[in-house]
Amino acid sequence: MSDPSPASVTPPPATPVEAYDIRHGIACALVSVLIGTTQSLGINMINSNLTAIQGSLGVTAAEIGWLTSAFWATYLSTSLLMTKFRLQYGLRLFTNIAISCFLAGTIILLFADDMRSAIFVRAMQGFAAACLSTLALLYMVESMPKKFALVGLVLGIGTLQLGAPLSRILPESLLEIGRWQGLNILDMSLAVIALGAINAIRLMPPPRQKVFCPGDIFAFVFYAISLGLMAIVLTQGRTVWWTDSEWLGIMLAISILCFGVYLHLDLHRSSPLLDLKWLFGPFMRRLLLTIVLFRLVLSEQTVGAVGLLNALGMNNDQMQILFVWILLSTVLGFIVAGLIIATGKLHIPGLVALLLVCLGAWLDSNSTSLTRPSELYFSQSLIAFGSSMYLSSAIALGFTKLMEGGMKNFPSFAAVFSGGQALATLAASAWLSTFVVDAQKLHFSELSQYLSLANPQVASRISQMAAGFSGTSSDRAAATSRALATLGQQANVEASVRAYNDTFEVIAAVAALTFLWLLIVNLMRNIENKKTLST
Template identity: 45%
Template sequence: MNESSSSARPHLPLARAAAGVLLGLTQGFGLYLVSNNLSGIQGSLGATAAEASWLSTAYFASALWATLLVTKVRLHFGLRVFAMASLWLFLVVCALHLAADSLGSALAVRAALGLAAAPLSTLAIYYLMEALPQRLAPVALLLGFACLQVPGPLSRVISPELLELGRWHGLFVLDVALALLSLAAIHAVPLTPQPRQPAFNRGDLLAFPLYAVGLGLLCVVISQGRLAWWTDAPWLGQCLAASIVFMSLYALVDLNRVNPLVDLRWLASPYMVRFIIAVLLFRVVLSEQTVGVVGLMTVLGQSNEQMRGLFGFVSVGLLAGFLLAIVIAAKRGASPLAVLAGLMVLAAALMDSDATAVSRPEQFYASQTLLAVGLGLFFSASLLMGFGPVLQEGSRHLVTFLAAFSGAQVLGSLLGSAWVATAVAERQTWHYAALAQHLPIGDPQVALRIAQLGGSVARVVGDPAARALQGLSLLQQQVTRESFVLAYNDVFLSTAVLAAAMALWLAVLAWRGRRAAAPAAVAPAAASS
């Protein structure tokens, strides 16, 4: 940041920090307000649950490759043009949401928003990095990504009022308001101009469509497989095959270019392979919160209204995780953060694995807050450990790293959701069969229970035979609910096992890294003596 301009305008760092926070929240709410409220908006669009799920798929299918595109656009056309164009595009797309009243139009707008929202994360980080001194650049980086993550749980806290305000359109009143405020902020608080550099060449005209279509089809397969079911829908296999073909063609093109779209050879280095695997796996285990606990609470009849307190604690825990990461990284470095995060997820998953049919959000306050702190720690660790090698090499791999990091985050989230939903479906079927075989109709205790349940509707059902059928139906509902609870407990235990394995692996990597760094630290000291 320019020292003279700072002294002339002492309020400028604070204004830039506020603008960065605002931009991060704008991008985050644009994603999470819809993805966390699909059940609440499907009625507004006249869609089934499976059809409404395409709203999230459309967003992620475009957002998955948008980071690469917008990073190149920023480098090629300059920061100010990039900032103004991206905010206007985001504002227009948010406004179009207010006019979307059918599933088809909503899908088109959500896909456009996935592209329009991608630049806001870059702008948020730039503003926060300029708000702080250069020596605090890692702190600014972590705060920027914290602003992008907090709207996830926070959207569940504020969405009930927005849905009451205007159902589907009510969610986007906030988006439009935030977009207008963001547009005013970048007009009032400009960023320091950055040097431009050529970022596009003619080979990108072939490579980029192959890259975008391949990733988009992969996103469709992962997000829709658990709903259409993996082996029951032939079109899923066709999409997967097409994705493999497109990505193979893209790799064939890019590996033979002097200036590739993404440096695949650098991504294939051992360090980056380990980094990407770690990000993918950790995003999978963190689905215990976004899909596991939320799914369990939904089965038990809890809505966002009842879960507001839970996700209020989660929001606080997430912020605490990022702040704790800054303190630990300053004293111990980034490597202990990932191990500590894995241990926190392990503890949280074990705490959740004894849920019952009478569990309510209050029973998950401690575990999910702990899990949120773990998310903040791991996200911080992945950023610090990933950006380190990039900055050491002069940022020539910055575009590749951002594309890989954002892609691993999105794909990891989708894979986690798919894994949890698939595992719950399979385990629920198994538990239901196991419970049902121990409840024969001829058993006197079972017959007594059916009679008791039937008696609960005696005031409205006078026919004894009809009451018996109602009692049997209520018993089946109880068995189904219990089987779902047991299935989610199995998934939580599986998450704990995976988290334990990850914590052990990350601890071994951290230990090896310290051993490798020790001789390098001793050599300069010996030379100076």
Template identity: 40%
Template sequence: MDKYAPQAWLPHERPLLPGSPSTPLHSDWRRLAYLIVGFIVAITGALGNALVTVNLPYLQGSLGVYASEIAWLPAAYVMANVSMNLLLVKFRQQFGLRLFTELFLLLYAVATLAHLFVHGLASAIAVRAAHGMSGAALTVLGLYYVLQAFPARHRLKGVVVGVGFAQLALPLARLFSSDLLEIGEWRGLYFFELGMALVALGCVLMLKLPPGDRVKAFEKLDFLTFALFAPGVALLCAVLALGRVVWWLEAPWLGYSLAGAIVLIAAALLVEHNRASPLLNTRWLSTGNMLRLAASVLLIRIVQSEAGGTVGFLQALGLNNDQMQTLWLVTLAGSVAGVVVSALTITPARIQPSLMIALAMMAAGAFMDSRATSLTRPAQMYFSQFLLAFGGTFFLGPTFVSGFGAVIAAPRNLISFSLMFTISQNLGGLLGSALVGTFQVLREKYHSSVLVEHLTLLDPQVAARVQAAGAALAGTLGDPAARNAQGVAALGAAATREANILAYNDVFLVIGVVAVATIAWMLVHHLWNICTAYKPAVTAQNAQTGMAGVSLDNSGST
């Protein structure tokens, strides 16, 4: 029997696409089990990277490396995650879901276990790359499990929930990762990752997905495209992740890497553009709808980087993660609420309004944060961060659904859509962090120069501030000159802190402006679509009216 021969399915069981599971009827308890396993798998795929991302300063100290070296960890994850999406869709289609599931979960667990015994920066980068590959697989696998939990009439809601589960990883990581570090430093994080991977592996072995259709998918030119595209994306990720750390104009290798990325990605796209059955459908990806979708996701991901700016702002005030626990609970509640409300309200007609509502909420949160001062504490940011977290998860489901409808109409574009969505998400996150970090540094330098040029000991207020800071050390420092030097240093530190606060306010303000500009762009496009759809309708109506008039005239003359 041909293993690639299509199976006979009942109408309600037919898989949506080759490589996806069939959808038989399940009992309520089995649907609940699929939902729970889907949550575990999706969180497992996203939580490992989130734990590393929120604890980079602590991992830097534990591994004894520089900031420019530790920045390779999130970069390696994104490099592998984006590239693997080129091959994963065809891997599922040709080799089936069972091998896909067990292989990548086993890879995840083995990579984590190996890092517990062979540690260092090189092994940490290798583990992050392995987790990027398996994380790309687990995100899709979690979505497939969640879809089994929803009947056909609510499957659109299942897509929103399945995509949204992975977005809960970041606030969850901020909540309890400090405790893991206290238990076993960086090993505490990896022990937890290993435990999650083994739990997820056990769950998928106990509750398997229904079978689907298999097709012979791979072609020889697919691997040529991958060999060109993967290193190109890796170089681009390295530039975006480390540009701010080593500074854009100071490290020559950034320019060489960017040039190499452009050449390799362009070569891969050239190969695909001239293929009869391309892995990446460049003509479809370059259509107006797909370009607008990619731009929307990219812009929204840049707006979402405000949350990272909030962390930097609070750390600039001297707060640590333990003092922000309630804030992370609020953001987690906002993220969950965004997923739930999006799932309850999702319809094809509401996709565009949903995106604009999400952006409006994020813009409001950013504008509220732009008025922060040195007296601002997490309690004053609860509402704004709730809005940002809500908008961040509320937009994702409608965005995914808006593009996936075109894939259902043309299944051969599944890989192209998957890659476009992944690149917009992951590279958008890297680009957002790079832009926010770079803009914050530039504005901090500007505000520092403005503040410092007014600080002179000839100013009585400045002199009094220096003396007061020095007098506070009178009990431990007897030398007046040393006390005066310490007073000057304290004043300089205060000026730097205020410059950072002003810089973060500028960042939040610009993010709010970007969000408003994106809303305006979407609104103009939405109104344009309404107008262009209205004109043919009016023309058709006038034509019908004219034909009716002609008919009446003819009947009258007869």
């Protein structure tokens, strides 16, 4: 029998393309929103109600801050460890560890009546939260057709931003029902639902890779200690004050030393924990800088707007509608950014976002002691919308660059983007809080120069206020003393408002300068690309 001619040879069948299951996609998207909300609420529920929890536990402001410190100390380094764990040991085991640790933490927290146990559980939740953030991203990516995976990544990041405004929308009556444990009842309920959803809707397991190498544990110890101590310094410094506590300086020195040891170890290994050479490349340096700047301008809401309204005597219940607007604007921002990124225009959302943030911060810089939440609806919505677009642009650009290299640096990218965002958040909040305190002291000092009884206007004002207080007391001296104290309080409030206005102006300036910098970088890149094409 003669061999068949080339023309008669039947070609091998093409590999079938797996059809997109829209029902599975919708289910994965809903699970992603559930996990992202559970994770971000777990982070922000405690942080947004520290003052109320402080009273419930009977501790000082400095002591309650350790709940935040413990959470971030474990969160910062866990993202790298668990990313590698997932790649080597599989998604199923990773998923069970993540949700089980988070659920166990919320249950234990229900019975925590002292600071030590609460700090331990918050550290445990920090570990679990880093794992849940990865799960939220993976579910949203799988919910999309493969050609829109980048859009899924952007929307997945969006689910992790929902908890911040939600934590301030939830009524403070939860605290009244079950003290501070009342907050965790909601989080525990979400975690239980998430556990069932994860087991009902399963992700496609990716192929396993060997990513752990000899010496990783030794290097990770120094890496984790460095980031953990840095988190403690950044969260405690503004409370106990930077120059008043010697132990802060000692912790900072140890943190820097440990990070130096880690760098020395990893730079002299053939298979480092992080690919430092890739991370120190021009593109990643720019991406890291944009992350830091993004978190700085986003602190306008958490430190600036909330701090201003708190200084004016308002609490979360009075800001609920404001944060409803912020939540809706955040969701809309990620949706719009996802639609733009789907067209391939990755730089546009970031540039537009910076202009919106600049405008919103500038509008807020005109606040007065009579400012109320309703007057911040528009400006804060602009900032929330812009911040969502800015973060979307950053993650899209970074992941596109990562895919160009074949995803070999995924653990390094995940660690830097997740841990870098968290560290930048802490640093930005610490710096802005310190700036507000210093500016408030400066403005109060300036105002105090005019609060002299030798000033006829001040003397007249004191007399009027004392006359008003004399109706409740026949002691003229006591009424005058009370009037002086009230005037001092009014001056302190005015100084705080001016300090926050200065902060808003700084953020507006940073956003404007960042816009100009990125615009110039993009223009130069376009010019270089045109020259390359012409040659």
